[in-house]
Each structure stands twice: as C-alpha cells, then as structure tokens.
Amino acid sequence: xxxxxxxxxxxxxxxxxxxxxxxxxxxxxxxxxxxxxxxxxxxxxxxxxxxxxxxxxxxxxxxxxxxxxxxxxxxxxxxxxxxxxxxxxxxxxxxxxxxxxxxxxxxxxxxxxxxxx
Amino acid sequence: xxxxxxxxxxxxxxxxxxxxxxxxxxxxxxxxxxxxxxxxxxxxxxxxxxxxxxxxxxxxxxxxxxxxxxxxxxxxxxxxxxxxxxxxxxxxxxxxxxxxxxxxxxx
Numbered sequence: 001x002x003x004x005x006x007x008x009x010x011x012x013x014x015x016x017x018x019x020x021x022x023x024x025x026x027x028x029x030x031x032x033x034x035x036x037x038x039x040x041x042x043x044x045x046x047x048x049x050x051x052x053x054x055x056x057x058x059x060x061x062x063x064x065x066x067x068x069x070x071x072x073x074x075x076x077x078x079x080x081x082x083x084x085x086x087x088x089x090x091x092x093x094x095x096x097x098x099x100x101x102x103x104x105x106x107x108x109x110x111x112x113x114x115x116x117x
Numbered sequence: 118x119x120x121x122x123x124x125x126x127x128x129x130x131x132x133x134x135x136x137x138x139x140x141x142x143x144x145x146x147x148x149x150x151x152x153x154x155x156x157x158x159x160x161x162x163x164x165x166x167x168x169x170x171x172x173x174x175x176x177x178x179x180x181x182x183x184x185x186x187x188x189x190x191x192x193x194x195x196x197x198x199x200x201x202x203x204x205x206x207x208x209x210x211x212x213x214x215x216x217x218x219x220x221x222x223x224x
Binding site for chain 2: 035044045046047059061062063095100101102103104105107108109110
C-alpha cells in the first residue's frame with residue numbers, strides 16, 4: 001500500500017533553516033508528483049508547491065517562492081523540503097502528499113515545525 | 118489565483134441527518150473539485166476527486182455535485198464517525214487552493 005513517512009518534529013529559531021523529509025513506498029516513486037502543504041494551527045490548508053520525482057522539475061505557489069525549496073533523492077524514494085529564513089509565521093504542520101492530476105491522493109502523517117526563540 | 122469560498126464554517130448535526138457543504142470558486146473550474154475529511158490529529162483524507170468521483174472504499178453516503186463555480190458536498194445519514202473538518206480544493210489551476218473548511222460536530 002502507498003505510504004509516505006515523514007521525518008520528526010522540529011524546534012527551530014527565527015532566521016534559521018530546516019529540511020524535512022518524506023519517504024515514499026508502495027508505488028513507483030517517479031510516477032506521481034509530490035506536493036507539500038502547510039497547515040497552521042487551527043487554520044486551513046495551503047499548497048506550497050510540487051516536484052516531479054522523475055525529472056526534478058518543480059512548481060511553486062508564488063507565496064512560497066524563496067521560502068521553500070523542493071528536492072528529491074530517487075535512490076531512496078525520498079522527497080525533501082527546505083524552509084529558509086524561518087519566522088514564527090512558519091510554525092505549522094507540513095504535509096507531503098502524492099498528487100494525481102491536482103488531487104492529493106495519499107498524505108504523510110505531517111511534521112510539526114515550531115519556530116521560537 | 119482561484120479563491121474558494123466554503124460555507125458554513127461549522128455545523129452541528131444529529132446522527133442520521135443530511136449534511137450539505139457549499140464551495141464557490143472565483144473562476145470557472147469545470148468539475149475540478151476535490152473533497153477531503155480531516156479528523157482531529159490526522160492528515161486529510163481524499164473522499165471525492167474531480168468529476169464527483171467517489172474514491173475507493175469511501176461509503177456511498179458521501180457524494181458531491183456541481184460544475185463551473187458552484188459545488189455541494191453531501192453526507193446522507195451522518196454518523197458519529199463522520200465528525201471532523203471537511204475541505205474542498207480546486208485542481209483546475211495553480212496555485213492549487215483550498216476552502217477554509219467546515220467543522221462538523223455531531224450532537
């Protein structure tokens with residue numbers, strides 16, 4: 001079965017960077033894009049961007065350009081998202097998801113990133 | 118960017134009642150609307166995908182309709198296990214955007 005296993009919670013300081021991972025299994029990793037989605041506490045969902053694991057091609061929500069950088073390692077079927085210049089507004093749960101024609105078919109369990117001094 | 122306006126923000130229903138949630142989009146998206154359920158502490162789960170297509174394993178009590186800019190999600194005979202937050206999401210154009218969510222509580 002399709003599974004996305006994300007890395008553990010992060011506690012970071014303002015101005016720093018963090019890199020979170022999403023390991024895929026149960027399907028051919030290069031067959032579907034991986035999207036990343038942000039959910040602030042008690043808030044709705046925001047699409048950050050997506051990466052094609054086969055080509056490495058990326059697409060970003062304009063709002064997150066310069067904030068998020070998406071990469072993959074095909075050898076380990078793992079997608080990564082680096083968040084830079086962190087502020088308290090970046091405190092959120094970040095999900096990876098398998099994207100199929102714009103819908104998010106399978107989701108990781110989410111990673112809580114807390115930015116606090 | 119396509120804005121998705123979802124209503125109501127919350128619902129309190131009794132077991133067995135019918136739930137209706139509306140999503141309106143700021144641009145014509147054909148039938149490129151998806152619906153998710155998020156239970157407390159969990160990731161969202163895709164229930165219905167584009168073309169009002171029920172996902173495998175999702176009970177037929179869940180359905181949706183709509184085309185263009187107006188969409189409705191329905192739960193017939195709501196059960197206690199249906200509590201959670203429901204989101205709509207358009208997949209017609211990027212950035213992919215979500216509604217603000219509807220919190221469903223059971224009395």
